Structures are given as C-alpha cells and as structure tokens.
Amino acid sequence: MSTARAKPGGLWNGLSLSHKRVVWAWTFLAVPILFYSVIRFWPTLQAIGLSFTNWNLMRPASFVGLENYTRLVQDPLFWQVFRNTFLYLIIGTPISLLISFAIAYYLDRVRFMHGFIRALYFLPFLTTAAAMAWVWRWFYQPVPIGVINGFLTWAGLPQQPFLRSTTQALPAILAPAIWAGLGFQVIIFIAGLRAIPTSYYEAARIDGVSEFAILRRITLPLLKPTLVFLIVFSSIGFLRIFDQVYNINFNDPGGPLNTTKPLVMMIYQTAFKSFDMGYAAAQTVVLFAILLAVSLIQLRVLKDR
Amino acid sequence: MRLRKMLAGLAFGVGVLAANAASAVEIEYWQYVFETRVKAMDQLIQKFQAANPGITVKHTTFPYAEYQTKVAAAVTAGQGPDVVQLFYGWVDGFIAGKLIQPLPKDAFPHDKIQAEFFPIVKAMERGGEYYGLPTAVRSLALFYNKKLFQAAGLDPNKPPQNLQEFLAAAEKTVKRDSAGNIISEGFTLDMAGQDHQWWREVLIRQNGGVPYTDNDRKVAYDSDAGLKALQFYTDLQTKQKVGLMGFMDEAQAAFKGGLAAMTIDGTFRLGAFSSIKGFEWGVTELPADANGMRSNYASYFANAITSRVQGEKLEASKKFLTYISSPEAMELWLQVVGELPARRSAAMTEKNLSNPIYGPFLKGLDYAHTTMFVDEAAQRQTAIDMVNRVLLQNQDLKASLAEAAKAEQAIIDRAAK
Numbered sequence: 001m002s003t004a005r006a007k008p009g010g011l012w013n014g015l016s017l018s019h020k021r022v023v024w025a026w027t028f029l030a031v032p033i034l035f036y037s038v039i040r041f042w043p044t045l046q047a048i049g050l051s052f053t054n055w056n057l058m059r060p061a062s063f064v065g066l067e068n069y070t071r072l073v074q075d076p077l078f079w080q081v082f083r084n085t086f087l088y089l090i091i092g093t094p095i096s097l098l099i100s101f102a103i104a105y106y107l108d109r110v111r112f113m114h115g116f117i118r119a120l121y122f123l124p125f126l127t128t129a130a131a132m133a134w135v136w137r138w139f140y141q142p143v144p145i146g147v148i149n150g151f152l153t154w155a156g157l158p159q160q161p162f163l164r165s166t167t168q169a170l171p172a173i174l175a176p177a178i179w180a181g182l183g184f185q186v187i188i189f190i191a192g193l194r195a196i197p198t199s200y201y202e203a204a205r206i207d208g209v210s211e212f213a214i215l216r217r218i219t220l221p222l223l224k225p226t227l228v229f230l231i232v233f234s235s236i237g238f239l240r241i242f243d244q245v246y247n248i249n250f251n252d253p254g255g256p257l258n259t260t261k262p263l264v265m266m267i268y269q270t271a272f273k274s275f276d277m278g279y280a281a282a283q284t285v286v287l288f289a290i291l292l293a294v295s296l297i298q299l300r301v302l303k304d305r
Numbered sequence: 306m307r308l309r310k311m312l313a314g315l316a317f318g319v320g321v322l323a324a325n326a327a328s329a330v331e332i333e334y335w336q337y338v339f340e341t342r343v344k345a346m347d348q349l350i351q352k353f354q355a356a357n358p359g360i361t362v363k364h365t366t367f368p369y370a371e372y373q374t375k376v377a378a379a380v381t382a383g384q385g386p387d388v389v390q391l392f393y394g395w396v397d398g399f400i401a402g403k404l405i406q407p408l409p410k411d412a413f414p415h416d417k418i419q420a421e422f423f424p425i426v427k428a429m430e431r432g433g434e435y436y437g438l439p440t441a442v443r444s445l446a447l448f449y450n451k452k453l454f455q456a457a458g459l460d461p462n463k464p465p466q467n468l469q470e471f472l473a474a475a476e477k478t479v480k481r482d483s484a485g486n487i488i489s490e491g492f493t494l495d496m497a498g499q500d501h502q503w504w505r506e507v508l509i510r511q512n513g514g515v516p517y518t519d520n521d522r523k524v525a526y527d528s529d530a531g532l533k534a535l536q537f538y539t540d541l542q543t544k545q546k547v548g549l550m551g552f553m554d555e556a557q558a559a560f561k562g563g564l565a566a567m568t569i570d571g572t573f574r575l576g577a578f579s580s581i582k583g584f585e586w587g588v589t590e591l592p593a594d595a596n597g598m599r600s601n602y603a604s605y606f607a608n609a610i611t612s613r614v615q616g617e618k619l620e621a622s623k624k625f626l627t628y629i630s631s632p633e634a635m636e637l638w639l640q641v642v643g644e645l646p647a648r649r650s651a652a653m654t655e656k657n658l659s660n661p662i663y664g665p666f667l668k669g670l671d672y673a674h675t676t677m678f679v680d681e682a683a684q685r686q687t688a689i690d691m692v693n694r695v696l697l698q699n700q701d702l703k704a705s706l707a708e709a710a711k712a713e714q715a716i717i718d719r720a721a722k
Contacts, residue, residue, distance in 0.1 A: 255693065
C-alpha cells in the first residue's frame with residue numbers, strides 16, 4: 001500500500017518511521033518472549049513459590065515458610081554436594097582450559113594434517129555423554145575387564161579402585177568430562193588465536209622479543225575475550241554436570257558415599273526419586289542463585305577490560 | 306394427543322439410550338510399560354470382555370519413570386484410571402493422596418484374601434481395609450553357574466542349601482590371579498542390586514533379629530543380629546575374599562558374563578538370564594542358616610480401584626479386579642510374564658513346584674517377608690552407604706550400622722509427617 005493515499009487519521013500512519021521500526025521489532029520479539037515467559041520464566045517463578053511448600057505429588061501443597069531452606073542448611077548431604085559441585089568447577093575449568101589452550105597454541109602452528117588432527121580433538125564433543133560415560137565406566141573396572149587396571153597389573157602395579165574410591169572417583173569422572181569438552185574449547189581458542197593480527201607478532205619478532213614474552217604480552221591479553229567466554233561457558237558446564245556422573249556410576253549415582261554427587265543430581269533424586277518436590281525446589285533456587293552469582297562475577301571481570 | 310405421543314416416544318428413546326449406556330460401561334486400566342506385562346494384560350482384557358459383554362476396558366500404559374507422577378496428577382484432577390497398578394511400597398502415598406479406595410468387602414471378603422493369597426498381601430492392608438490385590442509376586446533365589454561348579458569339583462546338581470555350604474562353594478569357585486586380584490567371583494557382592502534385601506529380610510532374621518518393628522516404622526537392626534549379618538556380608542569381601550563389590554560393575558553382568566559362580570537375584574531377572582548361551586545355570590532357594598531357618602524377600606505390583614470410582618463403573622471395576630486376580634489370570638501371567646502367582650492354590654501346584662526354575666522361587670514365597678518401604682530408593686541407599694563405609698573407608702562395623710539405622714529412621718519419620 002502506498003502511504004500517500006492512506007487515511008491521515010490511521011494510528012499506524014501517525015507513527016514516525018523509527019517508531020514503526022520499534023513496533024515491528026517488538027512484534028517479532030513477542031513470539032520468543034512469550035515462549036520464554038511460558039516455558040522458562042513462569043516455571044522459574046513457580047519453582048520459587050514451590051520451594052516454600054511441602055508438596056510431594058500426593059498431597060496438595062501447603063505453605064511451610066523457610067522450612068525447606070533451614071532443612072537444606074542443616075543437611076550434611078547438601079554441604080557435601082555443594083563441595084563436590086565446586087570441586088568439579090575448580091578442578092575442571094582450569095585444567096580443561098590449560099590443556100585446550102596448549103593444544104590450540106601448538107595446533108595453530110601445525111600445518112601438516114591440521115584439519116584431521118583438529119577433527120580428532122573435536123570428535124569426543126560429538127559423542128553422547130551417556131555413551132561415553134558407559135564406556136569409561138568399563139575402562140575403570142577392576143581386572144579382568146578394566147583396560148586401565150589391566151595395564152597396571154601387567155606393569156606389576158597394584159590395581160586402583162577408581163570409581164570405587166571416595167577420593168579417586170571424582171577425578172575419574174572429571175577426566176572424561178574434560179576430554180569431551182576439549183574439542184569445543186580448542187576450536188574456540190584457535191579462532192581466537194587467528195583473530196590476533198599477525199602484524200603484532202611480526203613487530204615483536206623484529207624487536208627480538210622472546211616467544212614466552214610474546215605469549216604473555218601479546219597473545220594472552222588479546223585472547224582475553226575468548227578466555228572469558230570459555231571460562232563462563234565451561235564454569236556453567238561444570239556447575240551443571242549431571243549426565244557424566246549419573247551414567248558412570250549408574251547403580252549408585254553420585255556414589256560411592258555421595259563423594260561425586262553434584263547439586264543437580266541431588267535435586268533430581270529429591271524430586272524424581274523421593275518426590276519431595278518442595279525440598280527439591282528449594283535446592284533448585286539455591287543452584288539458580290549460585291549460577292547467577294558466578295555468571296555475574298565473571299561478567300564483571302569482562303567489563304573491567 | 307400428538308404431543309403426548311411424541312413425548313412418550315422421546316421418553317422411550319431416552320430410556321433405551323440410558324439402558325444402553327448402562328450395559329456398555331467403559332473402565333480404564335493403567336499400568337507402566339513393560340512389554341510382556343502389557344501383552345499379558347491385553348490378553349486378560351480380551352478374555353474379560355468376552356465373558357462380560359457389557360464392559361469394555363481401556364488399557365493405557367506409561368513409561369515407568371513418569372508413571373507415579375501421571376497417576377497422581379490424573380486422579381487428583383478427577384480423570385485417569387478406574388483400576389490402577391501400583392507398587393506395594395507406594396500404597397501409603399496413594400492412600401495419603403486419596404488416590405485409591407478400600408476394596409469393597411462384598412466382592413473382596415477379607416477372610417478369603419487372607420486364606421487364599423500369600424501372607425505378603427498383608428502389605429496392602431491399612432486400618433483394617435485392603436487397598437489392592439496383586440496378580441503376581443516376585444521373590445529371590447540363589448542363581449548358580451553349573452559350569453563353574455563342575456570346574457571347581459562341585460556337584461552341579463547339588464547347590465548349597467545352607468550358609469556354611471554356601472561359603473564353602475564360594476571359596477572353591479572363586480579364582481584369583483597371582484597378585485590376588487579376583488578374576489572370577491565365587492559370589493557377587495552388589496548392595497545396589499538385591500543384596501540389601503537379602504541382608505535386611507534374610508541375614509538379619511537368620512541371626513536372630515528383625516530388621517524393623519512397629520509395622521516397619523521403627524528401625525530395629527542396630528542390634529547384635531544386625532551387626533552379625535553385616536559382618537557376614539562384608540566378610541565375604543574382606544575375609545573370605547570370594548567377591549568384590551563393583552566387580553564387572555554389577556552382579557548380573559558378572560553372572561551373565563560367566564565370571565561369577567553364584568548371585569542372588571529375583572524372578573524379574575529370569576528374562577535376562579534366559580539369553581545366556583555360554584553355560585548352564587540353576588536356581589536354588591536362598592541358603593538356610595545353621596538351624597535350617599530360611600527367609601526371603603518378596604515384592605509385587607498390586608491393582609487397586611481409584612478413589613472417585615462409583616456406581617456402575619465401580620461394579621465393573623470390581624468385576625475386572627476380581628478377574629485379574631483370579632487363578633486363571635495368574636496362570637496366564639506366569640506363562641507370559643514369568644512372574645509367580647499371588648494365590649497359594651495357583652502357585653503351589655505340583656507342576657509349578659517341580660519346575661526347576663520356578664520351584665525355588667515359589668518355595669521362597671511361603672516364608673518371605675515384605676519390607677514396608679516408605680521410599681525404597683532412599684532406604685536402599687542407606688544400606689549401600691553402610692557397606693561402602695566399611696569397605697571403602699574402613700569404618701567400624703558397629704558405627705556404620707548405627708549411622709545407617711539413624712539415617713533410615715530419619716527417612717521413615719519424615720515420610721510419616
């Protein structure tokens with residue numbers, strides 16, 4: 001339609017071009033916003049409401065105030081799980097970033113079969129976490145079927161309990177989780193490395209700066225946006241770790257003795273094994289707060305740049 | 306005049322319609338998805354409908370994981386099934402949530418239930434009312450690998466009958482490498498499997514104790530009997546070294562793989578073990594104690610009538626529930642699903658008892674106990690953790706037992722609130 005011939009009194013025609021743009025933008029945004037409100041935000045609010053009740057599926061929910069939260073604070077399992085979750089985070093994130101950076105740094109310089117090697121690193125990322133966990137579970141078995149213990153006994157070393165140990169189980173679960181995420185991080189790091197203008201390196205080399213100094217003074221500072229993205233991304237990943245843990249110790253998930261149980265699994269078990277929905281909702285609210293805090297802190301770091 | 310005729314005609318029409326509606330009642334039956342169970346129920350429904358032309362039964366199934374949630378949501382909303390299947394351990398929750406109603410005494414007289422069903426049906430009784438009846442029940446038995454028995458110089462047709470013989474057989478059949486690592490188990494240790502039931506309802510009783518008192522609302526195993534039972538169990542790994550917790554990941558895998566001479570498992574494992582090709586296996590009753598005392602753990606899914614069913618639907622539901630807990634239905638269930646009949650007369654037939662596989666399970670039913678779990682997963686976890694504290698952290702048996710009793714009591718108390 002032509003604007004010139006339209007009635008001057010129409011509401012739409014009364015709008016300026018920039019206003020029209022805003023209306024159009026909101027019209028298109030309305031769909032995802034509505035979707036997110038119904039699918040994400042509304043249930044989130046409901047979960048917060050639920051955390052103040054004692055709903056257990058079978059009986060109608062009744063308000064219990066902060067009882068679920070006080071119970072949580074007094075629950076030794078919660079603190080154990082809390083500790084485990086942060087262990088996944090503070091061991092997993094730095095180690096995975098260190099390894100993936102080292103791989104990306106050197107892979108970036110390799111020309112021979114570069115694409116093939118990169119694909120090999122990326123392959124585990126494509127594998128289903130559940131399938132991987134089941135395979136690794138068998139790797140960790142005692143003899144005669146466990147590959148790692150088979151090697152140890154062949155070398156004359158004592159067997160290791162791995163998943164059947166309260167100290168070794170968490171690192172043993174973390175190893176495949178790190179390995180699985182490596183490919184993705186390597187790709188992002190390589191992209192970040194390629195984005196640094198080569199002229200900086202050329203200038204530094206002409207000035208005779210050492211390789212280590214180049215890494216410290218040029219590469220790492222210019223890589224900061226990539227680094228922050230990966231830190232936030234992998235932190236959230238490790239804070240939410242579930243499928244690896246659940247599948248690698250299928251018969252006693254989070255065991256032995258809860259030493260590998262992350263917060264997400266405690267929520268799952270409280271809600272869908274014990275049907276203690278109110279208590280599970282309270283745990284979810286705590287997890288939400290943790291994720292929010294961690295993300296905000298990391299965004300703050302990003303802002304400082 | 307004409308109007309009157311029309312009215313009469315209308316009234317007649319309505320009457321016929323109502324009569325038709327009355328003679329064609331549809332009731333809905335819910336259970337979880339398990340291929341053979343669904344197949345068996347379809348056959349039962351077909352037979353029931355042929356015998357009761359006025360009633361149709363709609364059969365609805367859900368994956369096990371979401372089953373309880375769906376039942377609770379639907380019944381509370383006034384929809385869903387008329388007759389529903391539930392695990393015996395859920396009955397308290399279902400009653401508290403007003404999801405099911407007591408079985409009407411006219412169709413299900415208590416004296417008949419008590420006389421004809423196995424005593425474990427007591428677990429469906431609350432406050433003098435029965436809330437459901439099972440079609441089939443499950444019990445435990447000792448599975449043994451005849452090939453490994455023979456290789457160890459044991460008679461493959463004479464499985465151990467008491468704990469002493471059991472220990473001897475385990476010690477003879479276990480194989481270790483030069484470093485002392487087990488490469489084939491004498492007996493599988495798997496607390497996450499059925500061993501916690503064995504410990505709770507069998508070993509504790511054989512040591513002169515009871516696992517619980519007060520209708521399973523008070524934990525009673527923090528006792529000398531509980532300690533001896535725990536000691537017996539953990540000694541299998543620490544002293545006799547005939548098994549290793551976590552060997553081949555789980556008990557059934559070790560047994561299926563031919564790397565375990567004995568394992569304790571239930572009727573529900575028969576399907577998985579029937580595919581074993583590499584060796585012949587046998588079943589025998591759980592070992593008796595030195596005095597010949599035996600015990601067993603039995604569990605079952607029961608069928609109940611939901612709370613809002615009334616009138617003709619209630620009458621139809623009563624008929625249907627009567628049929629699916631009849632000896633005929635149990636016979637069919639045994640053939641199709643492989644689960645044991647819940648009625649003594651249907652179970653303890655000459656034919657069933659002499660069956661080398663069903664026989665030992667059936668004999669176990671006669672002296673079986675049923676733990677009244679309030680939260681089976683959580684209570685099982687306390688038993689798993691109790692053994693793990695001893696095996697992995699070298700905790701003192703007595704301390705670990707006391708800790709388990711305390712944790713389990715807390716779970717029970719919380720559920721009673």
